[in-house]
Amino acid sequence: MLGKKIVIALASSAILAKAGIPRYAQRIYPQSFAVLDNVPTGKVFNGTSHFIPPGTTSDSLQAKPFHIYDDSFYDIIGSDPTLTLLAQTDTDPLFHEAVVWHPETNSVYFAQNAGPVAAGTGLNKSAIVQKIYLDEADRILALGQGQNNTQFVNVTTVNSGQQVINPNGGTNFRGKIVYTAEGQGDDIPAALYLIDPNNNDNTTVILNNFFGRQYDSLNDVAVNPRNKELYFTDGPFGWVQAFRPDPVLPTQVYRFNYDTGVVRAVADGFHMTNGVTFSPDGMYAYITDTGLSSGFWGYNYTNPSTIYRYNVDDDGNFGNRQVFAYNEIRVPDGIHCDNKGNVYVGNGDGVNVYNPSGLLIGKIYLGTTSANFAFTGKGKMVVCAETKLWYVNWNAEGADITSREYTG
Ligand SMILES: *[C@@H]1O[C@H](CO)[C@@H](O)[C@H](O)[C@H]1NC(C)=O
Ligand SMILES: *[C@@H]1O[C@H](CO)[C@@H](O)[C@H](O)[C@H]1NC(C)=O
Ligand SMILES: *[C@@H]1O[C@H](CO)[C@@H](O)[C@H](O)[C@H]1NC(C)=O
């Protein structure tokens, strides 16, 4: 009896949802794949394979890339979400991570992937930071060509004196942009850099050691909105990609007080600590662990592909580690919250969106990896997908991270 009621309730919400489904969205029902005819073994699942729900194909998933897993996702996508191609390369992974919107100049910064053999970056040469202007993205958007767009934005290299050596993560900080860098070989240590977009991208190093020891490969950074300190992740990424020496520190999360220079570890116990962000109120920290994917060592499916949530104490320390979500498609990487506390994470097939309780409510399906992305103002998001740069236009608005930069 109960079972029948549930089926009827689902059917009617399906009809309702279908009536209002935007042109580039589709509803995916988890119940449609609770039981599959064939469930592949670990030999078929190889760590890079995607999940194609029954009744869909890779093409149909891409044609309507906004996937609604829960009706609450309608609030995020609005009535007509669009996905627009802003730029692309053949093979060079120029659009990797460290996506940062700088409102004053209305520009968006991002970094090339450091380490892939095809790019030649890592040991022999540093990956680069580049930027685009959102005015140009809006001009492209107005053409209405969406995923089929073929007129691209201008992409310019950020190179003003000092280069960020193998950049990987970034965030707004006191009107400037702080970048994490993985370092290069034995002699260039991983470091935090500060780029000043208002001063010709003048770049300085603000931290490069822990009491005289090299960090492994700094990965990502975020500002805790309550104490305004920088929290950053460090893991053996350069080591497993053969451009950094053996790690001499555990895989950890640190906090750095820019004004006093004090650095302290706040969390350990990870395989590959990766993305970091805070809830809009600063009560929670989210840390991603991409241990499943270990560079030249390949995949280990039983390692984490997990978003952990911590309570952030009044004194800025972390407590109460919880599994917030285990990511279904190869490693949660860059992570950011919207202004309502929903959690967005780049992964193997695009960007997943979770509600504040860790329920997957929807995704932007790209069919390829997105390592990171940034909210770029109300209803706008720029998404990196290695050889493609995307512009998302919908309802969501990011948590206000640019105001975290001021201590006053
Ligand atoms: C993994 O499987 C997918 C098909 O699911 C295939 O396209 C891909 O080439 C495989 N990759 C590796 C590294 O075996
Ligand atoms: C670095 O350059 C050397 C010499 O050109 C080459 O043999 C090697 O394959 C390169 N390594 C990487 C990781 O690109
Ligand atoms: C790219 O820059 C050129 C030269 O300044 C300009 O003419 C063109 O409009 C720009 N492209 C876009 C999409 O704005």
Ligand SMILES: *[C@@H]1O[C@H](CO)[C@@H](O)[C@H](O)[C@H]1NC(C)=O
């Ligand atoms: C792209 O072009 C195809 C074929 O012309 C069309 O079916 C599709 O709707 C277009 N997509 C967008 C986002 O405009």
Ligand SMILES: *[C@@H]1O[C@H](CO)[C@@H](O)[C@H](O)[C@H]1NC(C)=O
């Ligand atoms: C770059 O910034 C540093 C640190 O703030 C400052 O000392 C230096 O003068 C700046 N360089 C330029 C060219 O403005």
Ligand SMILES: *[C@@H]1O[C@H](CO)[C@@H](O)[C@H](O)[C@H]1NC(C)=O
């Ligand atoms: C995978 O990781 C687990 C846990 O770290 C370890 O016990 C196991 O040996 C690893 N397997 C492979 C094939 O590396």
